[in-house]
Structure formats: C-alpha cells, structure tokens
Amino acid sequence: MKNKFLSIFFFLTLCATGVVAQKQSQVLPADLEIPLRYGAERLGKRQDAAMRKFRDNRFGAFIHWGLYAIPGGEWNGKIYSGAAEWLKAWAKVPADEWLKLMDQWNPTKFNAKEWAKMAKKMGVKYVKITTKHHEGFCLWPSKYSQYTVAQTPYKKDILGELVKAYNDEGIDVHFYFSVMDWSNPDYRYDIRSEEDSVAFNRFLTFTDNQLKELAIRYPTVKDFWFDGTWDTSIKKNGWWTAHVERMLKEMLPGVTINSRLRADDYGQRHFDSNGHLMGDYESAYERRLPDPVKDLKVTRWDWEACMTIPENQWGYHKDWSISYVKTPLEVLERIVHAVSMGGNMVVNFGPQADGDFRPEEKELAETVGSWMKKYGESIYGCGYSGLPKQDWGYYTRKGDEIYMIVFNVPYSGKLVVRTTKGLQLLNAIMMDGGRELEVAETTNNEYNVSLPSQKLGEPFVVKLKVTEKADKGNKYKDALT
Numbered sequence: 001m002k003n004k005f006l007s008i009f010f011f012l013t014l015c016a017t018g019v020v021a022q023k024q025s026q027v028l029p030a031d032l033e034i035p036l037r038y039g040a041e042r043l044g045k046r047q048d049a050a051m052r053k054f055r056d057n058r059f060g061a062f063i064h065w066g067l068y069a070i071p072g073g074e075w076n077g078k079i080y081s082g083a084a085e086w087l088k089a090w091a092k093v094p095a096d097e098w099l100k101l102m103d104q105w106n107p108t109k110f111n112a113k114e115w116a117k118m119a120k121k122m123g124v125k126y127v128k129i130t131t132k133h134h135e136g137f138c139l140w141p142s143k144y145s146q147y148t149v150a151q152t153p154y155k156k157d158i159l160g161e162l163v164k165a166y167n168d169e170g171i172d173v174h175f176y177f178s179v180m181d182w183s184n185p186d187y188r189y190d191i192r193s194e195e196d197s198v199a200f201n202r203f204l205t206f207t208d209n210q211l212k213e214l215a216i217r218y219p220t221v222k223d224f225w226f227d228g229t230w231d232t233s234i235k236k237n238g239w240w241t242a243h244v245e246r247m248l249k250e251m252l253p254g255v256t257i258n259s260r261l262r263a264d265d266y267g268q269r270h271f272d273s274n275g276h277l278m279g280d281y282e283s284a285y286e287r288r289l290p291d292p293v294k295d296l297k298v299t300r301w302d303w304e305a306c307m308t309i310p311e312n313q314w315g316y317h318k319d320w321s322i323s324y325v326k327t328p329l330e331v332l333e334r335i336v337h338a339v340s341m342g343g344n345m346v347v348n349f350g351p352q353a354d355g356d357f358r359p360e361e362k363e364l365a366e367t368v369g370s371w372m373k374k375y376g377e378s379i380y381g382c383g384y385s386g387l388p389k390q391d392w393g394y395y396t397r398k399g400d401e402i403y404m405i406v407f408n409v410p411y412s413g414k415l416v417v418r419t420t421k422g423l424q425l426l427n428a429i430m431m432d433g434g435r436e437l438e439v440a441e442t443t444n445n446e447y448n449v450s451l452p453s454q455k456l457g458e459p460f461v462v463k464l465k466v467t468e469k470a471d472k473g474n475k476y477k478d479a480l481t
C-alpha cells in the first residue's frame with residue numbers, strides 16, 4: 001500500500017515537471033492512473049467500419065499546395081535550402097508582404113480531374129490535402145479569413161473541386177489543417193498575459209469556425225490531420241484539442257483524427273499522461289519510420305507515417321538538386337515497411353504554382369502505380385504478420401495469406417521463412433504469374449522457399465498460404481486487437 005502511494009506521488013511529480021513526456025508504452029496499471037479530463041477518449045484500436053476503411057486503405061498521397069509554391073524556395077534572389085513551405089520564416093518575410101503573393105495565385109494548368117486520374121493510377125486510396133498551411137492561405141473560400149482562393153485572380157474553390165474529383169474516382173479525401181496560422185494576429189506561441197489569453201481565445205473561436213465550415217461545406221471528408229500544434233499556447237489549452245476532437249466527431253460520424261492534434265490536461269501530446277494514445281491514430285512518424293525489429297510496440301495502435309520525396313520539401317521547391325531525392329524503389333520500400341508494421345504510408349507531392357506536377361513526381365506516381373497494379377493485394381487491407389523480419393524484405397498479412405515482399409534476393413536463391421509456434425506453411429506461389437515454388441521445412445518452424453533461377457528485375461511478391469494449428473497460441477491474433 002505504502003509503495004503504491006509512493007509510486008503515485010513519484011509519477012505525479014514527474015508529470016508536473018514534464019518528465020513523463022511521450023512515454024508511449026509505459027501504460028500504468030488502471031488503479032495507478034491519474035484522472036484526466038482531456039486524455040484519451042478510448043483505449044485500444046477503433047474497430048468501426050470507418051476506421052477499418054482508414055486502416056485498409058494503407059497507401060495515400062499528401063498534397064502540399066499554397067502560396068509557397070510561387071516563390072518555390074527563392075526570396076529576393078536567394079535560394080533557401082530549408083522546407084519551401086517554411087520560406088516565409090527562413091527569409092523573415094512579414095505576413096502582409098507574404099500574403100501579397102495571393103495577387104499571383106492563378107494556376108492556369110490546374111485540372112482537378114487530371115489530379116484525381118493521376119492519384120488513381122498511382123494506386124492511392126486516399127489523398128490528404130493542405131486546406132491551410134502555417135502561412136494561413138486557405139484553399140477554400142473561408143468566410144472567416146481574407147486570405148483565401150476567393151480573393152485571388154483564380155477565385156474558384158480549389159478544395160471543393162478536388163474533393164469532388166477524388167471522390168468521383170473512389171478516392172477518400174483527408175484534410176490537413178495547420179492550427180498555427182501566421183496570417184492571424186491573434187495567434188500566440190505562448191500565453192504570458194491577460195492580453196495573450198484574450199487574443200488566443202479569439203483565435204481558438206476563429207479556428208473552430210473554420211473547422212465547422214470545412215465539415216459543413218465538405219461532408220464527405222473522412223479525416224482531419226492537424227499540424228502546427230506544438231506551441232506552448234496549445235499545450236496550455238489541452239481542453240480545446242479534446243473539444244475539437246469531439247466537435248468534429250459529432251458533426252461527421254466516423255471521421256478520424258490524428259494524434260498530433262491532441263494535448264491533455266498536463267500538456268502531454270500524442271499519448272496522454274497515462275500513456276494512452278489520443279485521437280484515432282499515431283501521427284508522429286514524419287519522414288522516418290519505426291525500426292522493424294526494435295519498435296514492434298507500434299503494432300498495438302493504428303498509425304500513419306508521411307514522407308517527402310526529397311529529404312525535406314513538402315511544398316514545391318524549384319531546385320531539387322539541393323538535397324538527395326529518393327528513387328521510386330526507395331519510396332516503394334518505405335510504403336511496404338510501414339504496412340509490414342501495421343501502419344499507413346502517405347507520400348507527399350508539392351504541385352507547382354501553375355497547377356501542374358513536376359516531371360519527377362509524375363514519373364514516380366507512374367512507377368509506383370504499375371507496381372501496385374501487380375502487387376497491391378499485398379498492401380491494401382494488409383498488416384503486421386507477427387513473423388520476425390528477414391533480410392530479404394518484409395512480410396505483410398491478411399488472414400491466412402502472408403505476403404513476402406522481396407527487395408533483396410539472397411545469393412542462395414532461397415528465402416528463409418521463420419514462422420511462430422503453431423503456424424504451418426502450406427504453399428508458396430509467385431504472385432506475378434502464379435507459379436508454385438518449392439518449400440522445404442528445414443527445422444521446426446523454419447522453411448526455405450526456392451526462387452526461380454531467372455534474374456528478377458523489381459521487388460516481387462511471394463504469397464504464402466498458412467494455417468494455424470488449432471491447439472497452439474496465436475501471437476498474430478493478439479497483435480490485431
């Protein structure tokens with residue numbers, strides 16, 4: 001008993017000092033949890049139809065499109081190598097000067113139907129669109145702001161056109177929304193005075209209004225992905241993030257919300273002070289992925305990663321030569337890596353100011369799309385296999401089908417499969433062409449799958465049929481709950 005009180009005291013001290021930040025997996029026993037008004041709304045994964053759809057989609061595209069596409073990383077003759085959508089900050093451009101770029105917003109080549117066709121061909125099941133990035137410029141005609149597409153030469157509702165075009169192709173639309181807004185003088189980085197508090201409350205009302213407006217104008221939206229929520233001002237107003245989650249879920253039944261929106265009573269973000277995930281899925285894997293051997297804890301919750309094609313450019317940057325640019329193969333490997341660990345992957349595109357995509361992005365969409373056409377069965381609706389990763393590549397799994405996505409063909413031509421206790425391998429076929437492969441059990445629970453001898457030019461997939469021996473425990477089923 002004494003020990004218990006000591007632990008509670010110790011834990012509360014850590015919370016107060018902020019040491020218990022992001023301790024994701026350290027969930028306390030229920031009787032040691034500290035009471036929270038604005039913590040996780042729910043324990044464990046959501047299992048309703050909308051969440052299952054979110055999860056089964058697995059592969060999405062991000063679109064970062066805003067005024068930053070016009071300068072494309074260059075200001076007053078100087079090229080800035082930082083992220084193009086942050087150029088206003090790098091070049092210290094005052095907000096009113098930056099927002100004058102609106103006079104040049106006239107994407108004459110923009111064609112929402114073409115964008116949707118490109119996404120469909122690439123094989124993405126959803127697209128996340130920047131409705132408003134940090135700069136404050138809105139891709140929809142918001143009645144709460146003077147900085148929107150309606151006040152540009154182009155005038156038209158770009159977001160509305162995109163929602164319709166993607167939905168017509170059967171692609172879900174998700175909204176990116178930056179809470180931090182450099183165009184609004186009421187935004188505060190911290191709350192240090194009564195004046196700050198009054199201004200920031202006005203700002204939160206403005207943000208609520210914009211969010212309600214988005215939900216009402218575009219009711220087919222499936223998800224809100226919040227960004228720009230890391231400032232102290234927001235951490236001190238965790239109640240507001242819980243309110244936004246509830247408000248959107250009431251307005252749009254089934255809508256999904258990322259963890260990045262959320263802060264709890266103590267300003268803990270993503271995971272609350274008791275270690276429970278807030279929002280519906282974890283969204284901190286930005287331009288990085290969990291280690292496939294060491295970080296298996298991520299299979300306990302839903303998560304979505306996002307990545308750029310260059311090192312760190314989300315908005316259009318005119319000079320991609322300033323950083324390494326991933327090849328389509330490297331992009332594909334990251335998609336597979338995420339799915340193999342039970343996550344989704346979103347690949348970013350930064351369209352040009354004229355409304356067209358740069359050639360590198362078009363080519364990448366084509367290459368990834370033709371692979372998905374052949375092997376998408378191993379991605380969509382698939383998740384963590386429960387098997388230990390092997391050097392040849394990644395496993396994904398859908399029920400009794402396990403997919404081996406092979407990136408590195410071993411010199412021996414034999415792929416090692418180590419199953420868990422009770423899992424038996426029945427057969428192995430090449431997904432492309434359907435040829436059955438020879439399978440030899442070498443030791444208990446270890447098999448060798450022999451590959452055909454011809455040289456294989458691209459990552460390929462071997463489909464395994466497995467069965468669970470009835471009397472043994474099934475680790476994989478636990479991973480799904």
Ligand code: H79
Binds near residue numbers: 086227230
């Ligand atoms: O929209 C893309 C990026 O522009 C945005 N998120 C993706 C999807 C993003 N912006 N910044 N970050 C992600 C990382 C945040 C860095 C921060 Fe900081 C560290 C914010 C506060 C501390 C850098 C240093 C920016 C301000 C100070």
